[in-house]
Amino acid sequence: MTKLGTTIRYIVLFVGAIVFLFPFYYMIVGSLQTETDPTIAGAFPNPANLSLDNYVNVNERIDLVSGLVNSGIFTGGVLLCTVVFGVLVGYALAMLQWRGRRATFALALLVQVIPFQLLQIPLYVLIARDYGLADTHVGMILPFAINSTAVLIFRQYFLQLPKELFEAARIDGAGELRLLWSVALPLVRPALVTAVLLTFIGPWNEFLWPFLITKDASMQPLAVSLANYISTVAASTDNPFGAILAGAVVLAAPVVVLFIVFQRYFVSSDLGSGVKG
Amino acid sequence: MSSPTVRAPLGRRIFGRQPLGLLFSSPYLAFVLLVFAFPIVYAVWISFHDFFFAAPGAEPDRPFVGFDNYIYAFSNPQVIRSFGNVGIFLLINVPLTVVLSMLLASALNKVVHARTFLRVSFYVPYVTASVAVVAVWLFLFNGSGLVNTLLGPLAPDPSWLINENLAMPVIALYVTWKQLGFYILLYLAALQNVPKELYESASTDGAGAIRRFFSVTVPGVRPATLLVLLISTVTGANLFTEPYLLTNGGGPNGASTSPVLMMYQLGIQQGQPDVAAAIGIVLVVGVLIIAFIQNRFVGERES
CATH class of the missing domain: 1.10.3720.10 (MetI-like)
Known part of the structure; x- marks a missing residue:
């Protein structure tokens, strides 16, 4: 096994891991942004722009607790x-x-x-x-x-x-x-x-x-109410992505946490x- | 059911040495009968009859109509297009899935450090609800999303999900990414069964890493490859959530409709379950034909 081969292998795997994980990271960051920021800077959390407002907003439109x-x-x-x-x-x-x-x-x-x-x-x-x-x-x-x-x-x-x-x-x-x-x-x-x-x-x-x-x-179930929210919102003019992403985090979190604990x-x-x- | 244990000799002759097995299995058998066997027969029946939704208890006349539902379904250009779309989907998704999952699994199989971290990150999209992950992709791939921001002037116009030529490929990429973890898992299991000696003797014969991959790994995991081909084809033919949500119901202009989406729209929204059942049966027959071809060319040959 050559050193070079091993290095290439790790690079490929870690690039893969980033491709797999980035959308989840972005989901969490986006769900916490008070103002949706689709620029490159928006991919990094900005303390001045962070809040739980989106979770409150999405909860007003779809009842998260009843969905869960x-x-x-x-x-x-x-x-x-x-x-x-x-x-x-x-x-x-x-x-x-x-x-x-x-x-x-x-x-x-x-x-x-x-x-x-x-x-x-x-x-x-x-x-x-x-x-x-x-x-x-x-x-x-x-x-x-x-x-x-x-x-x-x-x-x-x-x-x-x-x-x-x-x-x-x-x-x-x-x-x-x-x-x-x-x-x-x-x-x-x-x-x-x-x-x-x-x-x-x-x-x-x-x-x-x-x-x-x-x-x-x-x-x-939450998957259905969130999907309905996404499809009605997608048809409307302004796109409150923050609220959608907050709903997505609530839907994804239980499975991801269970999976990591019992992986x-x-x-x-x-x-x-x-x-x- | 009368208890077979009471009439042990006769019961054993009919139900086998341990008739309790049948009793233990009866809930599962009832479930399979109720949820799989009967509905399949019913789907075929519906597709050959003039079938419509009726109030509970009503017994409307449902005359036999031969292939009318099939003819009606396939004289609809939208339905034809949905089959074409899923064809495009499979052409992108299936080869990409096989190549990427095989490569990543064999790389993952050899590393020592950070194995758990890598494994978990590959599986996370697979275990997460598509509805949740679709939300992020919508955010990433919308007109002013991060992907277009990064691409700058190279961003496609119209943007990804509202572009007739790009909508289906983006969906195919999404599903490949989402499901890849599961196929990596299957390949990892298969790689445990490839004898280590084969790699060693290939090395002593002077085969390099690439040569070893093609002459030892690829043939060694062929049963898994067949499984990956079959499952990814069946999953792809089932496509519904992604065109429904990512492209807002198969848009733009039906460029990303799928047969299952058509079944929902025609069958349940527009109240023509007989037409939808006919589409379903054609789809399944198509999948069976593809599966047969895959089995023929990739499956183990018996000699």
Whole structure:
């Protein structure tokens, strides 16, 4: 390995990191500017021009707290269903012998490549029109309820557990639910964190589906209310970018913070196995 | 469902050695049936019938109309254009994604210092909501934004997002940047499976760094490349949020509409779900054909 090669590698990677991070830095700086400053000087924080006014302004137009609460319920519902039912099916796929096991596994793989655009219209007809679940949290959660990638991650982790442990416990008379709860689950805690993290970013960031089925502003997740604010503002003459950026920071912050705190669980091998099956 | 454990011998014959597995899996199976299997069949059905939104409980007559919805959809120049747009999008986005994520992943795989920092910075756009990041891009790429300020006299006129020739390429660049972290992740996983000995023997044979990249790394991560191609194509065909927000609903003059945006506008805004379903099915068939070709040329050959 030459010195020159290593240096070039670091330069490329750090330039890449700047390209990836700058928009986030700029998002925060822009959200704090009292007067929007699109010049080069505006990319550096100027103490005379900093305030939280934009956060107050955007909060007057879209209720940030209610948006966060709706995003939280949407995401929380998906997480709950994914963890409870996903762990059950993951355990069944890895540990139990039953008819239909291979077919179920194939289904979990197949579901990942089904594009949402095919489902968009029929799901809208079914959920919003036939079941009357428009403007409800259940309607929002339903299409995302069990994340198939998480199911595959759970399966992968359960497969790695030593079989003897389970045989022994079964001979001692432990039921499968008890085995799952007190033997298997404690051993796969890292998989839980990885799956929760991965599942979290889906509904929290999802725009199209909640946008389709929530017309009532008080039911909209933050991504939808912020998008509506952006699209109405973009049509008007003056562009209050500061307020938009403040909303963007509020929407982005929870995921970015969670991700940075738990980044060591977001490793290639776990997710790779989930995606590849 | 009657409990299979009570009639153990018969139950086992029907459901396998541990029928409890089926019980554990039943919520997931019900979910897949309700949210994937049935809606797919329903989408095909809708696309061949005269379908419109009706009040809950009403049972309107929905006659079979053959390919009428398809003909109606594709006699609309806007719809044709949206497919052309997504074609442009894929031509820019997919190759760029493969090249950049492979390069960055293999560079990242070799460094020792600042690994965590680099990894986290590459993944941050991927984990953040597109709606939030779009806000910054709007700020950066608007007429008097920072990008144009930096470019000075070189700034395009009309500006990026309101320029017919540039709107779609900017969206393609945006999505490439936004999703790249995920593909870097996939390549990093694949690189762990490339045997170190291959690099060593290539080095002893006198291959330089560039030669090693092309003759060891690229073939070594071919399964991941196929996956990246497939996922980026499916993601690209799903394009909606970016043209909806970045170019204010597919502007200028429909230069950045996408099929999914058309499905929303025709199907839900204008109340023609049957036409939208037809567009969706053509789109998915198109994606399947592209995926098949990719699999044919990049996938592992069985001999």
